[in-house]
Amino acid sequence: MVEQTLTTRALILAVGPNGLGALRSLHKAGVSCDALVADKEDVSVYSRIPRRVKSFTQGNQAELLKLLLSWPEQGLVLIPTSDWYVSFIEQYQQQLSTKFHFVLSGNKQSLEFIDKRAEINRVSSFVNVPVSVTELPNTAQLLLQLCQLPIIIKPRSHAHNALKKKNIIIDTKAQLQRFYQLFYPHLDSVIAQQVISGDDDHQWVCNCVFNEQHQLVSHFTFQRLQLSPPHYGVTCYAVSKSNDAVVEQVRSLGLGCQLVGPVMVEFKRDADDGLYKYIELNPRLGMCNYFDTQCGVNNVLATYLIALGQRVPTTKQQDNCYFLGVYEDLYSRYRDQQSIADVVNHYRQMLSKKRYYFYFCWQDPWPAVVLGYGQLKRSISAITHHVARRFSVRF
Known part of the structure; x- marks a missing residue:
């Protein structure tokens, strides 16, 4: 049964190592793949695996939808490799289902797991969840009563990221007060959880x-x-x-x-x-x-x-x-x-x-070579800049 399906091509909505891994995994199973990227320098662009690689302007949903609906083949399996792509397919699944095969939880359920507030409220009956505050109170003192330090502050989703980073760790009362001063208007966009002890x-x-x-x-x-x-x-x-x-x-x-x-x-x-x-x-x-x-x-x-x-x-x-x-x-x-x-x-x-x-494999080495070269250039530049600064200060 499995062998009969492998003639169906896949289209990977590729981002970084997630997308590259998906290409390599399907290629290893004998599935032919295309790739679509939002960054022309994405690591998947350098892979030898995809038969066709196309790009679109990052964040432009209308452009992406048009590109997908005009894809040369019909009936490919669409595989997203980021939360943004999952949200996109969820939003346009009616149009996309006429041209592609894909799997989603349905009924907007995937979006619930992208929003961490809805996620924590949903999963708490089925798994062990650390002490969590999904709606931050108006004062730092009240938050301390609900959740002991240290705590981790997380954005609710990629669409609710006033922090502009993956998380903020709060170890002291002073840090918590500072967080409230900086992000008070954005409390609705984050959740807080007790840090789980352990290395x-x-x-x-x-x-x-x-x-x-x-x-x-x-x-x-x-x-x-x-x-x-x-x-x-x-x-x-x-x-x-x-x-x-x-x-x-x-x-x-x-x-x-x-x-x-x-x-x-x-x-x-x-x-x-x-x-x-x-x-x-x-x-x-x-x-x-x-x-x-x-x-x-x-x-x-x-x-x-x-x-x-x-x-x-x-x-x-x-x-x-x-x-x-x-x-x-x-x-x-x-x-x-x-x-x-x-x-x-x-x-x-x-x-x-x-x-x-992470990036290197003998069957598809070029992505690692390109990334290694870029990393080497950045390292040499950083060292040169550091030496130049010390030299100028000394003399």
Whole structure:
């Protein structure tokens, strides 16, 4: 049955490593792909995999819709790799469904999981949620009564991001007062949660796919070892590990919230009580989706098959494989003020294990080469600028 569907092409709405991973995952399964990007310098542009790559003006929904409806082929599987793309498909699903296959939770449900206020209110019956304040009170003192420090302030969604950043960490009363002074007019655009105690390696991710009956048909779990920026960023160093406690919460979440399609769910094991506590859910493919595929669980293929109404074959993940984003990890460790000896020791331990990289793979090396060249140029420029400043100050 699976082999019959692989003649249907896919169109990846590609963003960064998410989009590149989706291209590589479907290519590995034998699915031919096109790509559509909002940035002509997007990493997917340099991949040898897509047969056709087109671009549009970032954020221009009308241009994107016109481009999709005029796409040369009919009946492709449309796969979004960002929250913005998910929102776009949700908004225009009636028009797009006449030309493409795709999978969404339906009835605007995906939008609920993009808005963190609606998300927390929805999932709290099915998973362990840290103390959360989804509607911030008018005074910092009252917030302190509801949620002990430290707390993390998050924008509700990409459309509600007055912070202009992924999050803000509040460690002291003075910092909380300062936050209120700066963002008082925008309190409705954020939520607050107690920070779950524990180091970076207490964090876990489950990349998974649900079928139309909300059953978990594909899942892959990994343990984060380092984040970029450190502690509150995205995965840059990880290891594949099966985690039944996390999977059972995800299974309950899928049935309770009637999830369909690809989902990325993040948890953190609380160092105080040992419980795995829910951080967030993204109703799309995870950023590390090609890591899933390399470890035996092709969640992108599962998404493709669900969109076509096909059965997803059972797979089992390979554990103890390492994942590394070299540039991001070195930056994170520098920011975290880790010693050179610790960094070398981490990498030495990894060398004896099976390992995969964020951007590099032998079958499609050019994206990593281009990014490496750009990173080298930026590093040389930064060092030159730093040396020049010191020289001018000294003399």
